[in-house]
Amino acid sequence: MAGHFHLNTPLLESSAMSKLAGTGVYLKMENSQPSGSFKIRGIGHLCQQLASQSKGVVCSSGGNAGMAAAFAARRMGVPATIVVPSSSPQLVVQRLQDQGAAVKIVGKVWDDANTEALRLAEAEGLTYVPPFDHPLLWRGHATMMAEVAASLGPGVKPGAVLLSVGGGGLLCGVVQGLEDVGWVDVPIIAMETVGADCFNAAVKAGRLVTLDDITSEAKCLGAKTVCQKAFEHSRRSDLSIISELVTDQQALHAIQAFLDDERVLVEMACGAALAAVYSGLIGRLQDEARLPARLGPLVVIVCGGSSVDMQQLANLKVKLHT
Numbered sequence: 001m002a003g004h005f006h007l008n009t010p011l012l013e014s015s016a017m018s019k020l021a022g023t024g025v026y027l028k029m030e031n032s033q034p035s036g037s038f039k040i041r042g043i044g045h046l047c048q049q050l051a052s053q054s055k056g057v058v059c060s061s062g063g064n065a066g067m068a069a070a071f072a073a074r075r076m077g078v079p080a081t082i083v084v085p086s087s088s089p090q091l092v093v094q095r096l097q098d099q100g101a102a103v104k105i106v107g108k109v110w111d112d113a114n115t116e117a118l119r120l121a122e123a124e125g126l127t128y129v130p131p132f133d134h135p136l137l138w139r140g141h142a143t144m145m146a147e148v149a150a151s152l153g154p155g156v157k158p159g160a161v162l163l164s165v166g167g168g169g170l171l172c173g174v175v176q177g178l179e180d181v182g183w184v185d186v187p188i189i190a191m192e193t194v195g196a197d198c199f200n201a202a203v204k205a206g207r208l209v210t211l212d213d214i215t216s217e218a219k220c221l222g223a224k225t226v227c228q229k230a231f232e233h234s235r236r237s238d239l240s241i242i243s244e245l246v247t248d249q250q251a252l253h254a255i256q257a258f259l260d261d262e263r264v265l266v267e268m269a270c271g272a273a274l275a276a277v278y279s280g281l282i283g284r285l286q287d288e289a290r291l292p293a294r295l296g297p298l299v300v301i302v303c304g305g306s307s308v309d310m311q312q313l314a315n316l317k318v319k320l321h322t
């Protein structure tokens, strides 16, 4: 992918998290991407493929896909409109505007904003940029696993990859990346919060499930229905995808512990993945023999996110009584 917008991010060993997990924990620092999250990999790639001649792009987003679309569009000299739901914090709206995007606030959750983005694309002839459901996004996200393989070095294979699931685009990209490097047998721990758990609901039901509402504070995990491809991956017998949930309190605790341990502030959507280590979930999965007792290095996708600052963190602590 020549001339792409994303960076090759560091893979950092965390001594604090390694101690907790009882095996090496390696952090793929996607929080340090331009636009603040891994989303620039896929969205940058999609925009370069589909929007170079465009009169404008329109993206529906909880925030971070929009940040990536606004960044890519600005670099390409194309106007960007980002449609976010009212649940996205004001600080995200401000950051999107600072990236030069026009922001529309429509509906309560991402699904409502998406309906409006599709309408705008049709009515105004704009290029629609989906936040998680497109093969070009997965192709772009997949690049992170080739980087992980290069950073770990030859002969070192992860014991598991830990990531968050919103609409499932990151999951689809990581599956593709694992295929690219010949690691399909590496288990994926797919984390969501209670109340933003459309993937877990689909895995349990054996079919796609549309949630009634998003009740978690991890709004960037808040798609009501996971994408079809992510669900299909969950049914594959050659993959091992373990779908697990944490509470908002556990995700928030993980954010705070991570800030203390690594001096890095990430949003709730990312806290869900970090909580797999901080809540002791890895040990429980080993006790239940769902992960081997002797586990290779854990790779945590630190997906990042712009929906957080010290004030937002303080607000969450009050709201979640922690």
Ligand code: PLV
Pocket: 037, 039, 060, 061, 062, 063, 064, 065, 066, 110, 131, 132, 164, 165, 166, 167, 168, 169, 170, 171, 219, 220, 221, 222, 223, 267, 269, 270, 303, 304, 305, 306
């Ligand atoms: N957020 C999407 C979808 O929101 C968005 O519009 O930004 N970590 C972070 C920081 C994210 O922002 C997201 C997705 C995810 C993880 C999950 O990625 P996905 O949607 O590809 O599973 C509704």
